[in-house]
Amino acid sequence: MTLARVRSIALEGLRGEIVDIEVDISDGLPGYVLLGLPDTALQESKERVRSALQNSGAVWPNKRVTVSLSPAWLQKSGSGFDLPIAVALLVAQGIVPEESADRIIIMGELSLDGSVRPVRGVLPSLISASQQGFSEAIVPLGNWVESSSVLALKTIPVSHLREVIGFLVDGEVPDVQMPDIETRGVTHPDLSEVVGQSGAKFALELTAIGGHHLLLIGPPGTGKTMLAERLPTILPPLSNERALEVAAIHSVAGLFNPMTLRDRTPPFLAPHHSTTPTAMVGGGSQAIKPGACSIAHGGVLFIDEAPECASGVLDSLRQPLESGSVSISRVRGTVSYPANFLLVLAANPCPCGRFNGRGRACTCSSIQIRRYMQKLSGPLLDRIDIRSFVEVPSRAEMASTEVGESSEEVRKRVLIAREIAQERFKFENWSLNSKIPANQLRYKYRATREGMTFLHAELDHERLSARGFHKVLRLAWSVADRNGVQIPGLSEVETAYRLREGVSIQ
Ligand SMILES: Nc1ncnc2c1ncn2[C@@H]1O[C@H](COP(=O)(O)OP(=O)(O)O)[C@@H](O)[C@H]1O
Ligand SMILES: [Mg+2]
Ligand SMILES: [Zn+2]
Incomplete structure (x- = not known):
């Protein structure tokens, strides 16, 4: 077997695309060619992969090695392809059976000594992999906690290339304990x-x-x-x-x-x-x-x-x-x-x-x-x-022992106020008062007559701009929801107005 294929993932934003890593080993002048839009970090994978293989008891083929990452149009970046490239080389040399690496996603950066280092973006990558029908992934131990949040996926944590070979050849799962995540220690300011x-x-x-x-x-x-x-x-x-x-x-x-x-x-x-x-x-x-x-x-x-x-x-x-x-x-x-x-x-x-x-x-x-x-x-x-x-x-405030x-x-x-707003907006395509479109504020989501009269007077006196008018109304809805008032009236509008215009920015 001189042609091998292994699967990994490249991210575009939060969306992961499955990447096929194909390795071809052929006779000819020894060399290494990497195809498929690799960035600098990926270009440098050769030395890491070579050294890691040698330090894991495998050999680097002294032949012509072509590595191709596809789809070709997709920019692939970073060092996370080291491990899948190494595995593809092992498959191409017949060390790892082809079928054991075929349905598994592999991610990880390699150190020269063969240890596997964590990479960025494991969580969105694996979410995408699982959505695309994959059910198993080999991940760096340092990303294990993260990868285990994708419940639909079985993840095999590895810390060295040797463990990857052990798993793919003999089905040996590395014996490690999931670190305990301490939840009690988290405190927030109040x-x-x-x-x-x-x-x-x-x-x-x-x-x-x-x-x-x-x-x-x-x-x-x-x-x-x-x-x-x-x-x-x-x-x-x-x-x-x-x-x-x-x-x-x-x-x-x-x-x-x-x-x-x-x-x-x-x-x-x-x-x-x-x-x-x-x-x-x-x-x-x-x-x-x-x-x-x-x-x-x-x-x-x-x-x-x-x-x-x-x-x-x-x-x-x-x-x-x-x-x-x-x-x-x-x-x-x-x-x-x-x-x-x-x-x-x-x-x-x-x-x-x-x-x-x-x-x-x-x-x-x-x-x-x-x-x-x-x-x-x-x-x-x-x-x-x-x-x-x-x-x-004030000094009195600072000296007060009253707890707010x-x-x-x-x-x-x-939470209560947001529920009220959500109920009101249940047939709209927004759910927050700050998102009420301006035209809706003039028709469907007006304040009471007194509230509107107040705002129109402020507009007439040029104490309020058209934009300010909309903002005060949106804010008045939040004041109303907080106070359990069904439609903002004069009081809510005035409160909102003060919050909006209370500070004069010159
Ligand atoms: N209202 C306040 N109540 C309690 N402590 C305060 C208050 N204002 C300031 N402090 C103290 O002063 C420090 C600086 O406050 P900070 O929030 O950074 O002020 P600012 O951002 O307005 O400059 C805080 O860490 C706190 O110890
Ligand atoms: Mg500050
Ligand atoms: Zn000053």
Whole structure:
């Protein structure tokens, strides 16, 4: 047997394509040819595979070796093809029986000494493999916990090429114990730890209820970061399906954490304001990796000191905010990742941070303040429904021993409010108040007559833009759902109006 075929997987975004790895060993000048759009890491597989085979008691054929990965149009990247290439070489040499490797997915990177190292993207790869009818996979031991979340698949964890040979030749399954995943150790911060800030907490709750994006403005050290970090603890836990999707994205990013599948608290990600647009939305020259906004999928993306962001970084969020996903084009087609997150931005009220409306300690000129805030203006602010001013907690608040509401109590209200909204929208193609289309707000999802009259008067006085009008209405629905009011009236509309326009951004 000089021609052999083994199966592995290449990812396009979260979608896995089965890749056939064919090896042909023929007489002729010794050499190694790799066909089928390999990237640099894959080009370098030869040395790893050769050395690993030799260190596993097998031989490298001193002949002409052609390795072909198909389908040919699919870009294959990374080192995860080392192991299947090595196995294909063993099949071609008659060491591993052809039929034992035929219906099994093989993934793994090889070290020179033959040990098998973990690779990225195992979870989405195996989900795809299982959907395409495969029922068995050989995976690096370091990816075993991850791969075992694909219940329909039997996985064989390996730590050395020798074990792979032992399994495929003699059916010996490596004797290893699944590591115990400790669930008790996980603790989350709690909203009760934030002192005072009732206004900002209310804004946070509405954010969670309606899926509204939020801007927190306030001097440093007032708890903006604390508040944002606690948003995931009042959001509904991730559904089964969503948790698997989030874990799959994290797997591709090399951040897989089994707790995502157990704990179900939505992810929280806080990229620094010095981050690049590529790190924010994803990209890369070889394999396209998910960016911060995909890693935050299903949860919260928090950007502290947002006006300090490099140019282009905030703008790069427009596409995901609009579509809930990120598409990155490259020479061969487009890769896309889900990116549906709640955006929380934090900003100081002015460059020096001490502006408090009365201008006491602040040394910034009004032009400086305007310039600073203008960095947030435009299309991005259009997507943010709530602006909340976070003030310095008073001395009395800081000294108080009264414990505020816990995350769990607030989460209960959020869940009830979301159920109300879901019931109302059961025949619509959205389920969150922040997603009500503008035209529907003017007809089907209006406030009461008093509420609408108030908003129209504000429009007439040019105190409210058309866009602001829609946002206040969406937010008013969230206030109504929180308070168990069936249709937002004057009170809900006014509350929403204050949250929307309460802070004057000059
Ligand atoms: N409202 C608050 N309640 C309790 N602690 C606070 C509060 N505001 C600030 N702190 C304390 O100050 C630290 C900094 O808060 P942080 O949330 O980072 O502020 P900001 O993001 O507004 O600059 C926190 O770690 C906490 O110890
Ligand atoms: Mg902060
Ligand atoms: Zn200032």
